[in-house]
Every structure is written in structure tokens, then in C-alpha cells.
Amino acid sequence: MSRPYAKLPPIIDYGVIPLINLVVAFLVAGLVVLAVGESPIRAAELMLNGAFGYAEGVGFTLYYATSFVFTGLAVAVAFHGGLFNIGGEGQAYVGGLGVTAIALGLGGILPWWLNLPLAVCLSAAFGALWALIPAYLQAKRGSHIVITTIMFNFIAAALMVYLLNDWLKVPGTNALETPTFAEGGQLPKLRGLFELFGANLGGAPLNVSAFVALLACLGVWLLIWRTRLGYEIRTLGHSPRAARYAGMSELRLVVVTMLISGGLAGLMALNPVMGDQYRLFNDFPQGAGFVGIAVALMGRGHPAGIIPAAILFGMLYQGGAELAFDMPAISRDMIVIIQGLVILFAGALENMFRPAIGMAWARFRLRETGPSAARTGGV
Template sequence: MSAPFGKLPGWVEYGLIPLINLVFAFLVAGLVVLLVGESPLRAASLLIQGAFGYGEGIGFTLYYATNFIFTGLAVAVAFHCGLFNIGGEGQAYIGGLGVALACLAFDGIFPWYLTFVVAIAGSAFFGAAWAFIPGYLQAKRGSHIVITTIMFNFIASSVMVFMLVDVLKPIGSMAPQTRTFTEGGELPKLDWLMSIFGLDIGGAPFNVSFLLALVCCVLVWLLIWRTKFGYEMRTMGHSPTAARYAGMKEARIIIITMIISGALAGMMALNPIMGDQQRMQLDFVTGAGFVGIAVALMGRSHPAGIIPAAILFGVLYQGGAEISFEMPEISRDMITIIQGLVILFAGALEHMFRPAITAFFSSMQGVGRQTRAAGAGE
């Protein structure tokens, strides 16, 4: 997304401004902790300790980050086309149906890596199909993508309740969930990778879907900045009038962009279903679709920014659990407030500091030009 206050150096745009927003978010969060009578410094220490202080904590942090990488990429792809896809939650939910059907059908036949390939295709297809409808309505009927994607989140939730209660639930079971998958439907953990660094992830469900998320980051980068369609997406996002004048097919670009966005959101379901629960349950997405919006905003819709932003929210989830355990006065609701503050500063207040920073760098560039001109005149 382009900056409305002038061109800034890349390290400022993608590094300094997000860092300043993050620092102020944690300063305000520290005041909230102080108001409940606890030490902000101890809370910060527990946050870091819980997220990075031991192998299992790191495993959980990266597990959560995997979800947010997928949903952050989904939002970012839509952003570049000027679309605000708020339907990642529903698309991930429906994507889970593709994962579950693949595992239920093939977990007793294929080894995990073949089932994984089928599940990737299933999750991407179901997520893409769910995003196609709002994309089509936007492109062909003028329906606003924000409204339709929000509504489709609720529809997806109802569809999944029906599927789990009336279709996929094993006979005789009371819980709204599928049967537990056999070994062919379980993703192996990345404990071997962490052991290289001398870490034991214990019971953390950190699994190979993290590697898939990193591959998707590379593919999204290639799509957006190294392909003709990516150029058309960015042109459409920057100026629809210019795109139409250049002969680009607006409806086609919108629909394909939403299909790609939905496919990425749908693949998020691989991590909790195959990598953790080994079955599909209600509410397995747990808000990752909405967190993806903040991740994309904080990461400036660039895969290189989305990865650290996703890890940051993984820290908030895992470290927040540590805080609520060690500091009973700070409940999970308080942790949600801290997460909300980060989202607020990364999203709604993203441009709060930009005018001052832009003015500062403009003045510095002006001083530099005057200095060079004076040197040339001597």
C-alpha cells in the first residue's frame, strides 16, 4: 500500500515506522499493566521468556506464527489489488473442510507426505472457492468486498457447524468433530530442525506447515513483483482508472486476486488440523483470519515484513499465556487488550507518526541538497 505522505526510504517505510508504532503500543500496554498494580518490566520479561526462553515456548511461538503468515499473505495479496479481504477467517474455516476430507479419505492409504499434497490442494481449492463468490460479486455486481467477506465469515461458521454435527461427526460421538486421523494424516513435527540449535520443543505442535508458509512467502513475492499479473494487481490497487485506461481487465484481476487470497487463507487450516489436533474441530481458526489483517498492515503487505510481524503476534499469543499464568492479575482479557493495542497502532493509527517522520526526512534531504549545491559553487 502506498504512503500518502510522500516517498520515504525503504528502511524507514518497512522498518522504522513499524518499530515506532510497536514501541508506542507497548508503552501504552505498559500503562495498562501499571494500572492493575503489576510491573510492566516484569510483564515484558515474562513475555519474552515465555516466547523465546525455552524450546517448547519457541515451538509454540512459531506454531502460532505459521497461522498468521498464511492469513497475513492472504490479506496482503488482496491489499495490493486495492481489495480489503476481511474474510480470511471464513476462508480458512472452509479451507479446513478440504483438509479434513483429504485426511479422512487418504490417511489410511497414503503416507503423510502424499496426504499432505492432497490436503494442500483441498484447502487451497475450498478457500479459493469461498473467496471467489465475494470477488465475483465485487467484479460483476459492484457489491463491496468488505461487506460480502464479513458476511461470508458468518456463513462459513454455520456451514462448518452443520458439517461437523450432521455430516462428519462419527456415529455415537457427541463432540462436534471428525474422527482422529491415523498416521497418514498427521504432519511430522520440526523437532529435528530445532534440535540442530540444541532446542527441545517438547509438546509444541510446530510442524512442517511452517516450511510451506515460508515457500508461500517466496511465491507471493514472485507473483506480486516478478510477474505480469502482479504488475496488473499493483496497478489496479494504485489507480483503477489508469489500469482501465491501459486496457487491463478489471473484473478478471479482481476475481483472480480473490481466488489467490482465499487459497492462501484456506491453507492456514493445514497447521491446526493436520499439525496439531489431527482432526477437525469447531473454532480451529481462533481469530487467525482477523490477526492476518494486522500482520499484513504491520508487514507493509510484503512477505519479508509479514514473517516478523507474524512472529510478533506469535510472541503475544505464547508469551501472553506465560504472563497470565505467572501474573494472575493480568488475565487473558488483558493480553487481548495488549494485542488490540498493537493492532490499533499498526493499523488504525499507522499514519500517526508518518507526517512528522516524512517532514524530518524531507528537511534532511533539503539540507543535503543545499550542502551539495554550496560545495559545487565553490
């Protein structure tokens, strides 16, 4: 059995190690850019400028980040319970049906500010229900949550195509999308808010769902670290045996944790469906469910870390698009490689530098405490 890593101070665990992983990922990505004959420094400048150099780019970056916050929180909640929810993509798909039910059914009757809380509730409920069966199979039958949630992603994608093609699309068209929502089913863009500060968002689709994402971050923090249920979830994730010894129901906690996780993933549909396109369309998650895994890992499962991690991946999406446009030698496929390198070092290789950093920290602490410990021992 491998020896567990020593506990490190929060500033190192949550700050230094993710930063080193990120720097190494971009250094390797720079080698990829260099291999195609382009300047890595110039590529980095173009990517940063495309993401943060002007107001419209910032708007697109934050728009993508909003989706990643929802899916990152979904993965993080499952992590705290010792579960690996890879079904965020499918749960977001089904959550989109909840959003559409409100937007199409009540969009022409109620204003958006009344429809929004209803869409939040129904999208979360739909996403939670899609996570229910994998959760029950894990808790009751021992079916691995990774396998079942992946399978449910494919089922959700097929279900979406079926519903859009046979039931929900506009008659007489071939596009797999619903009719455009009425005004009450459309979330306002945040252009007016940015204009107060002299910034023009242009065509950026940043919308009110960004505030819903921030509220979801606050809610997850309160749930996991300030409630009895959150304590039980963390206990289950840390030691299922200890949870059982304390009288906690493993079946209940697994199911409840996955319901919360699935509900958060379902909320992701608010951003593209009700906040941008104003219609349900095929493939609207666009990989956000899988990016949420890297966001949760990089953010260490804490909302305070998930927000900047989501912004980082929003930068990769928006800045990468600008980079591919300004540097024709760098295709969209290469941007995906760069994103994959960040995911690789933030996720699969997250512990690569931890042993060396832990040893360096232990030596530093030994030098700091050695003389005082010696003096104390001589008294």
C-alpha cells in the same frame, strides 16, 4: 482532498515507522499493566521469556506464527489489488474441509508426504472458491468486498457447525469434531529437527506446515513482484483507472486476486487441523483470519515483513499465555487488550507518526543537499 504523504526511503517506511508504532503500542500497554498494580518491565520479561526463553515456548510461538503467515499473505495479496479481504476466517474454515477430505479419505492409504501436496491443493481450492462469490459481486455488481467477506465469515462458521454436528462427527458423541486422522493424514512435528541442535520442543505442535508457509512467502513474492499478473494486480491496486486505460480487465483481476487471497487463507487450516489436532474441529481458526490483517499491515504487504510480524503476534499469543499464568492480576482479557493495542497502532493508526517523520526526513535531506545545491547554482 488531503495531500498524499511524501515517499520515504524503504528503511524508514518499512523499518523505522513500524518500529515506532510497535514501541508506542507497548508503552501504552505498559500503562495498562501499571494500572492494575503490576510492573510493566516484569511483565515484558515474563512475556519474552515465555515466547523465546526456552525451546518449547519458541515452538509454540512459531506454531502460532505459521497460521498468521498464511492469513497475513492472504490479506497482503488482496491489498496489492486494492481489495480488503476480511474473509480470511471463513476461507480458512472452508479450507479445513479440503484438508479433512484428503486426511480422512487418503490418510489410511497414502503416506503424509504424498497427502500433503494434495491437502495443499484442495485446501487452497476450497478457500479460493469461498472467496469467489464476494469477488464476483465486487467486480460485477459493486458490492463492497468488506461487507460480503464479513458476511461469508458467519456463513462459513454456521456451515462448519452444521457439517460437524450432522455429518462429520464421531457417532454417539457430542464433540463437534471429526474422527482422528490415520497416520497418513498427520503432518510430522519438527521435534527431531530441533533435537539436532540440542533443543527439546516438548509439547509444542510446530509441524511441517511451517515450511509450507515459507514456500507460500516465496511464491507470493515471485507472483507480486516478478510476474506480469503481479504487475497487473499492483497496477489495479494503485490506480484502477490506469489499469483500465492499459487494457487490463478489472473483472478478471479482482476475481483472480481474491481467488489467490482466499486460497492462501485456506492453507492456514493445514497447521491446526493436519499438523496439530489431527482432526477437524469447530473454531479451529481462533481469530487467525483477523490477526492476518494486522500482520499484513505491519509487514507492509511484503513477505519479508509479514514473517517477523507473524512471529511478533505469535509471541503475543504464547508469551501472553505465560504472562497470564505467572501474573494472576493480568487476565487473558488484558492480553487481548495488549494484542488489540498492537493492532490499533500497526493498523488503524499506522500513519499517525508518518507526517512528522516525513517532515524530519525532508529537513534532514534539505540540510544535506542545501550546500551542494547552492554551489551548483553558483556555477
